[in-house]
Amino acid sequence: MKGLTRRSLLAATATLPLFAVAATAQSSELTYAGSGGGLAQVMDILFDKPFEAETGIRIRAIATTDRISAMRAMMQAGNPIWDVAELTPVEYATASIEGWLEPIDWSVADPDNLLPEEAKLEDAGVAATFSTILAQRTDMLPEGQQMASWADFWDVEAFPGPRALQDSVMENLEFALIADGVSPREVYNVLSTEEGVDRAFDKLDEIKPHVAAWWSAGAQPVQMLADGEVAFTTAWNGRITQLRQDGIPVETMWNGGALKPSYVGILKGTQHKTEAEQYIHFMIGDPERSAEFAAMVAYPGMVQGLYDHLDPEVGRELPTHPDNMASQFVVDAVFWARNMDALQERWQEWLLD
């Protein structure tokens, strides 16, 4: 310890801030809060690396869950450590209502005007879409039959076999109403009334004894289908495509599926707003790149011309393909952001009952 004098220590600490300043000035870096896993690997190849090569801006992608609480903590601290975040419908609606997102300048994020209006919100863009659909093990179906509607899922006489649903009030109420004869377009009109909610829960009463498992993570229905633990379950579409490629006999039912956009937003207070808008353009505004992305992860964006660059075989498996789009409904993020708390409580009571 002899060599370390007080003076040398002082000198060392004095130079530290200089290094720090130099580091921030030269490296432009964006922190992207995504979901990690396979999606992040695909994004790294298709978006992050080419974006850095083109602009010199490095993307630091981090795997996150529970982004609402994290964002709330950042906003309370007044210091966002993320620049851009991927958001589920309810996360987006909450963040938007709370004012946690920067308004996006679409002249930077979509200069060629290739995105449809519904993909360009004031404070977020639609990054990708995915659907909650009904997945069925075809080898566990009655000979020569297949479920074609939510009414079939409810029909335990015609389609015997263990079932699973997500432990989530969102979407299950919608599915129940569709099974009860409500048209997918009318679902939220019915749900916004007290009687509509009662009607959905009454319909769910019918199926409750036949549901073996209530899943909470997206990997669970995949695992349960693969193991034969259940024959019919709701699941996220991309994972079922993947499961079929792995050789498990599963079929997707698009009719009455719940289409959910995933949003990308810029956090309020970021130091890199323009860079973030450039990145969003790179991510969601280029038909060719979006088609490549959709081919790899099955969660397509909404940019015009995407399906022109996509193998029709692949396109048919995707939620925004014209054939699949028609029979689905779009999850109403704002309805759920407003009503989630009360309905979740009722759902919990209903499950324990």
Place this chain on the structure above:
Amino acid sequence: MMRFGERLTLLPAALLVLAMFAVPVAFVFAEAIFTPGFSLAHFDRFFSRPVYLSVYLNTLVVSAVVASICLVIGYPMALFIVSQPPARRPLLLFLVLVPLWMSILVRTYAWMVVLGREGIINGALQWAGLTDGPLTLMFTTGAVFVAMVQILLPIMVITCYSIMTEIDPTLVRAARICGASGLAAFRKVFLPLSMEGAITGWSVIFILSMGFFIVPALVGGRRDVLLGNMIVNQVGQANWGFAGALAIILLVSTIVLLGLVRLVMGRFVYSPREAQA
């Protein structure tokens, strides 16, 4: 009395606990009482809706049952290890500890493989012709107990073992010389001296169980909801106030219950160190 210099050695740990635990917890608690303004609305919600009380009671029952099953299985295991020659004990302890190194998630998924409809147990039963169709083992309360006990059992074994090694074996020998049968010597001398370890193990497992949520979510049925699951749920919906209230209720009731356990059991417990003194 400790000298000032000795107390100073605790300072880094105390600062760490203060900065990394006490302060954040205080923020969470403040959130429960002050969002939006000062009110006990979150607590009122908890006590006025039956769903929360029933989840709360379920959490207490599951934790107590899991801790008790661990005690019944773990205490004899520790006793067996202590009775072995000292050279063999490290290997046995190693075998007890191995599962602790695996993540809870991995072990829970392993139970899904064992208990599933096409899992190992159902496969074996049907192969042996004991059952015609698959039994429902997964997504049941039983599956929650099995998985939690398997995860927490090593803690009980280790706690009991460490107290048992502190018991002076000559005390038991003295009892035998004075004419006590083997069983009586165990019951009157060894059991009371090892009680401290048993109660500590039970308490630690009870505390840990109170906070479990992954296991019931993955292998339990729709009624197997613990308070931990509720907190996760509320945090996910950005209801920090209510989540904070649930966390306070969990913490306070755990402390009160453990205090009661200590108070009642304190009469029956003799520390091996006391016996030596």
